[in-house]
Amino acid sequence: MDKSSWWHRLCTFLSLGLLFLLLLAAHYWAGDYYLRLLNTTAVFITMAVSYNLINGICGQLHLGPNAFVTLGAYTAALLTLTPAEKQASFLIAPLVWPLSDLALPFPLALLAGGLVAVLFAYLTGFPVLRVRGDYLAIVTLGFGEVIRVLANNLQTVTNGPMGLKGLTPYTNLWWSWGVAVLTVATVMGLKKSGFGRAMQAIRADETAARAMGIEPFRHLLLAFLVSAFFLGVAGGLLAHLITTISPTLFTFFLTFNLLIIIVLGGLGSTTGAILATIIITWGNEWLRVVEEPLDFGTFRLPGIPGLRTVIFSLLLLVLIIFYRRGLLGRWEFSWDWLFRKIQGRPDGG
């Protein structure tokens, strides 16, 4: 066992090295368009994988990840803007005091974004985790809306509907992919520990789990906090990627997109969440073709705006009909599996 785990570690380091080289190549040769796409992919991987910790691994239908992303985005943005920039942005009402004078380097601002999201998760965790099922979904949906409404109306903190503009685009490949790798490592590591087994046991049968000595509240709260931290950091990355944030960016549609990603990948599968994020973000770009005029030589098709959404809806319908458990179900990639495939040995054992 020790020898094979040594091999696994080596393989993990090698593939991380490969990712590093690919990013290095992209850093030097990729154009702005692809850089943006790669950054978006990484931020969405972070969000989907950490969201999947609650919905997939713990099996609790949580509908408020947009709240954590919003908190992280606003916190990080307010901390990286210089006092002068903030004064220029807040036209209707000035920004409240400590925030108006505070300016932090980007990494600390990201961390602060994550921690604010964790604090919010901790405070809401007590009421939220007392309920289950549909009730949990409704309560979390409610908290998501509360945060959006606050962002829209707390003029002296968030600048209201005008949002925050002119953020420095600090988010680059190293930050976005660095955080994505850290998120995947944390969630995978958690899943393959006693904590993760307890979370999956709660998903499978909470009554039996309690009878076996598992405290559901303790484990669900832990998942809630870890997920909130990475969602918050992802919010900070997103803010400094698109450089302008406003409350409209963090509506229920963000939650909905994340939900589609994790259902597409297979609830509970981190590998699936990564794969689905890539399919959705890149697919969305490649399908742009259908919205532009197409010239087939003998006849021309005019571009139909919005056709991408129609195609995506159809693909999702097909998926729900033929792959009820998502693309990968609860399957998880492992080096063991890969070695078995290469050597042509059967699964299991």
Added chain:
Amino acid sequence: MQPPLLSIKAVQMTFGGLMALNNFSLEVAAGELHGLIGPNGAGKTTVFNILTGFYRPTEGELSFAGTALNGLSPPAISRLGIARTFQNIRLFEELSVLENVLVPFQGRSRLSFWQAILRTPGFWREERWVRDRAWELLTRLDLAHHAMEPAGSLPYGQQRRLEIARALAAAPRLLLLDEPAAGLNPQETAALMALLQDLRRHYGLTILLIEHNMKFVMHICERLTVLDHGLIIAQGAPAEVRRDPRVIRAYLGADAGA
């Protein structure tokens, strides 16, 4: 005389107007194999649900190894050393057989989140120890060759055994078995009897079991408690209980005892 490991005193349990248990008292000595029998709806599983903290008794006192159980949550009771199986099998079906047995160890784990995430030496030490114990249990219960299969895909008899393995992983002193022989064929039932005797010797277990299979109960239990409509109608050695006219009447109907 040694104080009993488990003592239930004058427990009453009502659901709305329904009296599920009335003045129920039971003492189980350490190392004893005690059977709880009675017709359907007599309140047997209610006793288990009270003992494991899923129901709060309306009245009465429960104590286990000198600790009062009243008001404790199911996980807390599990950590004190009471484990159970369920009448309708409740395995973690999508998890593998091995993972099912690994789960209860987390209930007693003192590892922190950071130790688990940072994969400290302490984490690996515990992980190895836990896995060794789990394999030991799977081997003893003859499930080791199915370790990587999802628990839900096992045949019925093996699922029942896995429930026992999972309960043992919680390191109980008292094991509560809810109809362990239900749905088993005669060979499997005989094997289960041998298994229970073996587990009891090896882990120094005290066992309280609910069962409808009379041959099984009479053969394996040292003492029996017979419940009918929430009331204890007989308590004692199997041979005495079998001759008790009230037991015969409860099982066979009012006329049979005459």
